[in-house]
Amino acid sequence: MIAVQNLTKVFRDKKRGEIRAVDDVSFTVEPGRIYGLLGANGAGKTTTLRMLATLLKPTGGTAIVNGFDVTREPEKVRANVGFMAASTALYGRLTARETLVYFGRLNGLADAEIGARIGRLSGELDMDEFLDRRVDKFSTGMKQKVSIARTLIHDPAVMIFDEPTIGLDVMAARTIVQFIRGCRERGKTVVYSTHVMSEVEKLCDCVGIVHGGKLLAEGSVPELRARHGEQDMEEIFVRVVGGADGSPASGDLRLKEGAQ
Numbered sequence: 057m058i059a060v061q062n063l064t065k066v067f068r069d070k071k072r073g074e075i076r077a078v079d080d081v082s083f084t085v086e087p088g089r090i091y092g093l094l095g096a097n098g099a100g101k102t103t104t105l106r107m108l109a110t111l112l113k114p115t116g117g118t119a120i121v122n123g124f125d126v127t128r129e130p131e132k133v134r135a136n137v138g139f140m141a142a143s144t145a146l147y148g149r150l151t152a153r154e155t156l157v158y159f160g161r162l163n164g165l166a167d168a169e170i171g172a173r174i175g176r177l178s179g180e181l182d183m184d185e186f187l188d189r190r191v192d193k194f195s196t197g198m199k200q201k202v203s204i205a206r207t208l209i210h211d212p213a214v215m216i217f218d219e220p221t222i223g224l225d226v227m228a229a230r231t232i233v234q235f236i237r238g239c240r241e242r243g244k245t246v247v248y249s250t251h252v253m254s255e256v257e258k259l260c261d262c263v264g265i266v267h268g269g270k271l272l273a274e275g276s277v278p279e280l281r282a283r284h285g286e287q288d289m290e291e292i293f294v295r296v297v298g299g300a301d302g303s304p305a306s307g308d309l310r311l312k313e314g315a316q
């Protein structure tokens with residue numbers, strides 16, 4: 057489970073001054089659920105996920121991940137989390153299998169366990185055909201699959217994906233969406249960031265619309281549709297974000313405040 061309360065991250069930038077990248081954000085994700093952070097470039101998605109994965113320290117607020125506090129117990133959080141960053145790099149000279157063995161050992165797994173995990177992940181992510189080829193010759197989709205498998209080699213309870221299908225073709229993206237659904241079925245707690253509306257519709261049990269570091273609206277896709285009297289997620293997104301930018305206020309802010 058993930059419980060985020062009033063999470064805030066302020067960066068101090070020489071040129072831009074104080075940037076509230078994440079501003080008083082609260083949400084929870086239960087095991088067996090997928091929470092989607094939906095936002096445009098610069099909304100604060102990556103910063104939120106990096107704090108959950110203990111790669112950045114919050115300026116304020118708390119985040120409890122699988123029972124551990126990201127600030128006070130970062131090692132325990134890391135042991136229970138798999139974080140697939142948009143910028144995950146791979147060693148070009150290793151094969152996919154060597155990469156996974158390497159990260160499995162780094163996570164303290166025994167070789168037999170690593171072998172079993174590779175077999176399972178490779179099947180689920182459709183990697184069998186290129187498992188023993190060098191990573192530097194891989195397509196973007198193949199690399200992304202290796203990145204995901206590498207991130208989840210220790211079978212963590214909490215899985216965090218930062219825009220996992222960005223730049224992928226339809227087939228590779230489908231495999232990854234299918235894979236994330238499978239994680240939910242196995243009871244994992246999944247947080248996922250994207251700006252692709254159709255993926256949110258297909259995948260997320262709950263969607264949080266973020267903009268300017270703030271969580272402006274939250275709910276399942278059917279709830280958001282009913283609240284706005286609108287079927288199209290893109291239209292709902294534009295209304296929520298537009299409301300925050302000064303056009304006639306959307307009801308979401310008030311509804312969220314009312315719910316707290």
Ligand SMILES: Nc1ncnc2c1ncn2[C@@H]1O[C@H](COP(=O)(O)OP(=O)(O)OP(=O)(O)O)[C@@H](O)[C@H]1O
Nearest residue numbers: 067069075077095096097098099100101102103104
């Ligand atoms: N290390 C940093 N120093 C200063 N500002 C930062 C830093 N990291 C992020 N920011 C700023 O914080 C804000 C939120 O960035 P973030 O990367 O979290 O957004 P995002 O929603 O993930 O966007 P994208 O889809 O482009 O990845 C942006 O204004 C960004 O420029």
